[in-house]
């Protein structure tokens with residue numbers, strides 16, 4: 601079956617042309633990288649994946665022949681590799697790790713440096729109301745907690761300092777978000793911070809170039825904003841509680857869905873009131 605990011609290709613032609621000078625993976629990117637946010641049975645929200653559903657989704661992918669791989673391995677161009685990522689570094693993710701460990705799966709957690717300093721709830725404007733009502737569910741991991749994860753074999757990547765809309769920043773602000781988050785991550789954890797996940801999956805050619813200049817090896821987006829060969833716009837399949845096993849199977853079989861919950865959130869927050 602044709603990968604969905606190939607179907608998305610026409611829509612991304614302009615972006616690919618604009619970023620033609622960026623390094624590309626030598627072969628088409630054919631791994632499956634999942635993007636989750638929180639993992640919780642207590643928080644009923646589109647960003648919170650129930651543990652049993654996540655486990656069923658992962659088991660189903662392994663049954664379908666996907667093989668566990670590290671984030672770095674997925675760049676090799678090998679087929680049917682599976683890597684699991686978690687954006688925002690919610691505290692609840694640590695509780696879900698035993699599931700991944702049992703299944704032999706490798707994971708990356710993308711943390712915002714500005715939140716890891718005190719582990720406060722992710723109170724970005726789009727989630728401010730939810731963070732005020734349920735701070736415990738949006739609490740993020742501190743550097744100590746991220747260090748524990750790294751020692752258990754989880755890769756820690758950058759999700760910037762403050763979770764901004766990167767394409768809207770000035771060059772100087774963009775540079776600071778990318779370099780400072782990477783530097784803080786390496787300083788705190790004592791290991792390389794090689795990967796970035798774009799907040800809201802948002803990026804453009806200018807952002808991609810800044811990410812490369814800031815020293816990242818690759819950057820991950822979400823569906824619909826990606827190129828299968830651009831190292832700085834690698835596709836991930838984002839899964840949400842509404843993705844029953846059947847829906848998740850369709851999404852990971854590269855059937856393209858028009859919108860994601862994160863972009864829904866952004867759109868809703870920007871609707872004039």
Ligand SMILES: [Zn+2]
Nearest residue numbers: 687688799800
């Ligand atoms: Zn995020």
